[in-house]
Amino acid sequence: MAIGTTIAEPSTILPLIVNYFGGSSMLVGFFASLLRGGGVLVQLFAAFHAQSYKLMMPYLRKVFFIRFSSWFFIGITIIIFGENHPDITLASIGIGLFVFSFSAGFAAIYFREIMAKIFSHKFRGKTMAYRQFFSAVGGLLSGALAAWILESFEAPQSYGYLFIISSFVMALGYISFSLVDEPIKEEISKKESSFGKFLKNSYAILKADKGFQIQVGTFFLAYGYLIALPFIILDAQQKIDLDGVAIGWLITTQMVGAMLSNFLWGSLSSNGQNILIAKAVIFFQIIAISLAFNASSLYEYIAIFFLVGASMDGSRIASSNLVLKIAPADKRPIYIALQMNIVSLGMFFSILGGVVLHFFSYFVLYWVSLGTLFIALLLSLKLKESA
Numbered sequence: 001m002a003i004g005t006t007i008a009e010p011s012t013i014l015p016l017i018v019n020y021f022g023g024s025s026m027l028v029g030f031f032a033s034l035l036r037g038g039g040v041l042v043q044l045f046a047a048f049h050a051q052s053y054k055l056m057m058p059y060l061r062k063v064f065f066i067r068f069s070s071w072f073f074i075g076i077t078i079i080i081f082g083e084n085h086p087d088i089t090l091a092s093i094g095i096g097l098f099v100f101s102f103s104a105g106f107a108a109i110y111f112r113e114i115m116a117k118i119f120s121h122k123f124r125g126k127t128m129a130y131r132q133f134f135s136a137v138g139g140l141l142s143g144a145l146a147a148w149i150l151e152s153f154e155a156p157q158s159y160g161y162l163f164i165i166s167s168f169v170m171a172l173g174y175i176s177f178s179l180v181d182e183p184i185k186e187e188i189s190k191k192e193s194s195f196g197k198f199l200k201n202s203y204a205i206l207k208a209d210k211g212f213q214i215q216v217g218t219f220f221l222a223y224g225y226l227i228a229l230p231f232i233i234l235d236a237q238q239k240i241d242l243d244g245v246a247i248g249w250l251i252t253t254q255m256v257g258a259m260l261s262n263f264l265w266g267s268l269s270s271n272g273q274n275i276l277i278a279k280a281v282i283f284f285q286i287i288a289i290s291l292a293f294n295a296s297s298l299y300e301y302i303a304i305f306f307l308v309g310a311s312m313d314g315s316r317i318a319s320s321n322l323v324l325k326i327a328p329a330d331k332r333p334i335y336i337a338l339q340m341n342i343v344s345l346g347m348f349f350s351i352l353g354g355v356v357l358h359f360f361s362y363f364v365l366y367w368v369s370l371g372t373l374f375i376a377l378l379l380s381l382k383l384k385e386s387a
Contacts, residue, residue: 013162013247013251014031014230015032015230015234016233016234016247017093017156017159018031018090020083020155021083021090021093021156022090023090024354024358025358026351026358028231028350029231029350029353029357030351031093031094032226032230032350033347033350033351034098042105042106043106043108043341044198044199044202044337044338044341045105046105046108046333047202047333047336047338048195050110050113050333051331051333051334055182056109056110056113056182057110057114057178057182059106059110060106060110063104063106064107064174064178066099066103067100067103067107067170067174068167068171068174070103071096071100071163071166071170072163072164072167072168074100074163075159075160075165076160077089077093077096078092078156078159078160079156079157079160079161082156082157082160083156089156108336108340109333109336109340112320112336114180114182118180118182146162146247146248146251147245147247147249150162150247202338205331205335205338211326211383212335212339214382214383214384215319216339216342216343218278218376218380218382219278219318219339220343221346221379222278222281222282222315222373222376222380223343224346224349224369224370224371224372224373224376225288225308225311225373226349226350226353226369227349227350227352227353227368227372228289228292230350231353231354231357231362231365232292232301235295235362236295239295239296240297240298240301246298249302251305253302253309254305254308256309257306258312258313261310261313262313264314265313265314274317274318274321274322275380275383277314277315277317277318278314278315278319279377279381281311281312281314281315281318282311282380284307285307285311285373288305288307289366289369290366290370291307292366293363293366319343322383323335323336323339324336352368353365353368353369
């Protein structure tokens, strides 16, 4: 699955595709946010139903099919309409990204619930680190594949081929996970009579748990790096020669950062140091954005994307383990949905970044991103490991 989604990574390939078809910086930010956070709005709705499910896999398989179809659709429309109809192409990309990401809101709830049932607190972090390690290995292959396709074919056909080929690679991952033997869950909650009542009860849970509020706020603001990240590649394009090979290097570097960091994150998580991971990843993000101010060579951008890759995987492990540890078993889907729903709003920070860059400059953009991350770092100091 990692090879598939990394093909249109929001910090490298996707901005270049949108920019090629004449999309503005604001549209780049919107599409990057759409790919990362389009499923935010449906997570609580998914949890409303999922709290009464004994098995999640039947529903997850349906989501997998929808995600494959939408990704394949993007590739086909790019080839059919291409640069002759750029507006239709951009609209089709937006529709495909929306469906792909919208369905992820359901997938995230089902997937984490399955993970919580299969693995204990002690081994969950290490298991996630192993999973992310092999995902990063897949990402390395995707970087090489993307570089070869971009060098071998002319744009925009090359962009279409990226999505089509990666959709089938993605399907292999979906099929593999669909074969997992999921245990039946006995501790389930009775579904409320209406979604409105569910939202009211969910708000009451959030309001009553101060530690959970701090946790949600920390990981929400930790997405502050996304204010700048999708635009770093466009800034680099103006400063250095970014051919297909160079872009492949940046994708590969980000995956190497993710892959190698998982040895550290897995070790820390297995020792119950998830809060330390949260602080470390925010610090990595601060360093990465700071480097972007004066970066003027491929090596400096390689360092930036290496740190970004490392921080992304660490953040996933820390946030997932902390919410699964704090949540009662019968209310677990609600806690997961609340945290993901609120925190994932940070994925739309790229829209803010697009607006800032449109009216100001990269200098202001980077400072806004850094300011948000510094607030997240201060808030992380109040995090407490739950029993």
